[in-house]
Amino acid sequence: MDIGFIGLGVMGGPMALNLARAGTPLVIWNRSAITSDILGVPGVRLAASAADVFRQTRIVILMLANEAAVDSVLGRGTPDFSARVARHIIVQMGTMPPDYSRALEADIRAAGGSYVEAPVSGSRKPDNWSPCWPGRVLPLRRSVRCFGRCAWSPLSAGRCRMR
Numbered sequence: 001m002d003i004g005f006i007g008l009g010v011m012g013g014p015m016a017l018n019l020a021r022a023g024t025p026l027v028i029w030n031r032s033a034i035t036s037d038i039l040g041v042p043g044v045r046l047a048a049s050a051a052d053v054f055r056q057t058r059i060v061i062l063m064l065a066n067e068a069a070v071d072s073v074l075g076r077g078t079p080d081f082s083a084r085v086a087r088h089i090i091v092q093m094g095t096m097p098p099d100y101s102r103a104l105e106a107d108i109r110a111a112g113g114s115y116v117e118a119p120v121s122g123s124r125k126p127d128n129w130s131p132c133w134p135g136r137v138l139p140l141r142r143s144v145r146c147f148g149r150c151a152w153s154p155l156s157a158g159r160c161r162m163r
Contacts, residue, residue, distance in 0.1 A: 002027050002045075004053040004060035006073055007094070008034055011120065012063030015093075020044045027056045031069065051075070054084040061091045067100050076107065085113035095119040 002025040005016040013036040020026050020041040028038060029047040038044055047053045050073045053060060064070050070092065075081045085108045092104065092115065105115040 001025070001059070002057050004028075004047075004057035005063070006030070006050055006053055006060060007063035007065075007069070008036055008038065009063070009065065012093075013038065015063060015120075016061075017041065027053050029053045031073070051080065051084060054088060058087065059089045059091065061093060063093045065094065067096055070094065070096070070104065074108075076104075081107070082111040085111045087112060089114045089116060091116045091118055093118050093120050 005028045008030040017038045025043040108115040
């Protein structure tokens with residue numbers, strides 16, 4: 001099953017690259033030019049638009065900078081929203097305010113989709129406190145499956161390496 005990944009910036013780019021290198025087929029899209037090496041990895045396809053990612057996949061990971069970016073990509077507040085999220089699992093990995101996340105979850109569920117909130121912590125380079133780099137992330141809320149590899153939670157983050 002192909003996974004959609006939208007948001008290939010400082011955090012999302014390495015996360016998607018690690019998933020791709022681990023053999024996860026990805027359909028990717030970014031709001032700006034893609035500067036990652038991910039386009040050369042087998043199993044990665046570049047979508048023409050965010051809407052195209054939703055047409056090609058049922059699980060879509062969002063690693064976006066802020067609420068406006070998430071709303072724009074999902075088409076929230078437009079007729080496109082229901083078409084994009086219905087029958088999809090939306091994995092929102094950016095760090096958003098709790099009230100925003102609760103409202104987004106309610107809207108996605110009302111439109112017939114599923115919502116997983118999994119914001120992550122990490123850094124651009126190794127540091128003294130984080131077990132999250134390179135190739136590791138630490139979700140801050142709700143456990144989710146690491147796409148069949150292991151459970152993500154603060155307790156298992158050290159074991160959940162995406163190569």
